[in-house]
Structure formats: structure tokens, C-alpha cells
Amino acid sequence: MDVLQTIDLKKYYGSEPNVTRALDGVSLSVEQGEFVAVVGTSGSGKSTLLHMMGGLDTPTSGSVIVRGDELAKKKDEELTIFRRRNIGFIFQNYNLVPILNVYENIVLPVELDGDTADERFMDEIVEMLALEDRLMNMPNNLSGGQQQRVAIARALITKPAIILADEPTGSIKLVQHYPKEIPVILFSLSMRISEITDRHSVRFSSRVSDS
Numbered sequence: 001m002d003v004l005q006t007i008d009l010k011k012y013y014g015s016e017p018n019v020t021r022a023l024d025g026v027s028l029s030v031e032q033g034e035f036v037a038v039v040g041t042s043g044s045g046k047s048t049l050l051h052m053m054g055g056l057d058t059p060t061s062g063s064v065i066v067r068g069d070e071l072a073k074k075k076d077e078e079l080t081i082f083r084r085r086n087i088g089f090i091f092q093n094y095n096l097v098p099i100l101n102v103y104e105n106i107v108l109p110v111e112l113d114g115d116t117a118d119e120r121f122m123d124e125i126v127e128m129l130a131l132e133d134r135l136m137n138m139p140n141n142l143s144g145g146q147q148q149r150v151a152i153a154r155a156l157i158t159k160p161a162i163i164l165a166d167e168p169t170g171s172i173k174l175v176q177h178y179p180k181e182i183p184v185i186l187f188s189l190s191m192r193i194s195e196i197t198d199r200h201s202v203r204f205s206s207r208v209s210d211s
Contacts, residue, residue, distance in 0.1 A: 002065075003161045004030040004053060009062035011048055022048040023059070030162065047092070047166050054087050054164045055079050067161055084109050088155030090165040094147045096139040096154075103135040106153045117157055125153045 011023040022045045030036055038046045051057040053064055055071040064071045066086055074082060089095075096105050106125075107117040126132055129149040139147055155163050 001032045002029045003032050003067055005063075005065040006049075006053060007063040007065070009049070009052055009064065010060045011045070011052060011057070012060045023052065025062070032161075050164045050166050054089060055083050056089075081113070084113055085158065086161045088158060088160040088163040090148075090151050090155045090163065092166040094139075094151040096147055096150055098139050101136050101138055102131060102142070102150050105139065105150055106157055109154060109158050113158075118159075121159070122157065125156050129153055 006026055006028050009023050009026040010021070013020040013022060026049060028036075038049060040046050048057070052059050053066075055064065055066075055074075058072065066082075069082065071079060071082075097108065100108065106122070110117045126135065129152060131146070131149055131153065134142065134146060134150075139150070142150065155165070
């Protein structure tokens, strides 16, 4: 079952003869539980594609369909709610709220939806990401890697249909072993959550992705 599909997706900036084609007819589908890596050099449109798929930006033309719903047909408020309930984001710059502690940052998407977090699920995520002793810390008291793990936990807490990750290991030096965040990807797949990640490294992507 496809949880996400793009059809002839295009994103152009400017106008002829100086038009920049960030995306030029991208069609793909992601099945439930599939892990997909988008690989390319800087400026090749990877982040733009993720933003289109997540409804954070609108395409010049083409369609993005998540769980059978075409994002372009949704009004702004409806799209915001749909994103919060169905799509988990791991941003390259983390986007943590500086006045909230780690726990509050993680559960924020759930609370914005007027719900309470599944504490058992929360405990699993926190333990896996080694954040148990950091829950009361403020973001400015965390290292870059710790902030990144908080962002990953926040993306998982709503149990979304799909996770979009923009350079999820960007602040982690790739050595011979998997970075600590990779078990989270495997954990998400075991819950049948699909994941699309943006990486410069072909070596990294070939080790963790289905395609």
C-alpha cells in the first residue's frame, strides 16, 4: 500500500529565460514500511522535494498524495492538522522550541492536537535515543547530537504514517559503524512507518535504504 505518491512534481523559481528548475517532473511512490534515501549533491533539489512531499511548500505543478489525500486540495488549516497527524519531520536545523525543555519539545505535536502522549511509547523512544537523563534540559544545554535526537523523538511521537528526514545524521561523523540514530529508523520501520531521508552520502544511503 502506498502511503505517499508524487505525480510529475515540478518546482520552478523565476521566469524564462532565467528559470531555475529545482524539481522537474518527479514521480515516485513509497509503500508502507519502506525506507527511501534521496541522494544528491548540494543544490540538487533534495530538500525541496522533501518540503513538497510534506506540504511545507507548494509545487509549481504536479501532485503530492499522502494516504490517498492530495495535499494541494486542502486549505491551510486543514493541511496543518493533516501534517501534524500523518507526517513526522526531522529538520536539518532541528527546529526545537528554545523555551521548552526536552520532554515538552517531544510531546508538543501531540499536545497541539489536543491529545496526550502515549507514555509507554514515549519511554521506548526516549530510552532508545538515550535521552532519559535529559528530559528536563533546555535545548541550549544540549549538544548538537542530543538536539538531533530530540528532533527524531518528536517526529516519532505522533506515530505518523511517514517520516521525512532532512540530513538526519548531518551532525554525526560517519565512521565505520552506524550512527546511533540508525536504530531509530529500524524501530520506525518495525512500526510500519515509512521513511524518506535526504543524504549526500551514497555510502550511508546504500547501507540503510530499501531504494
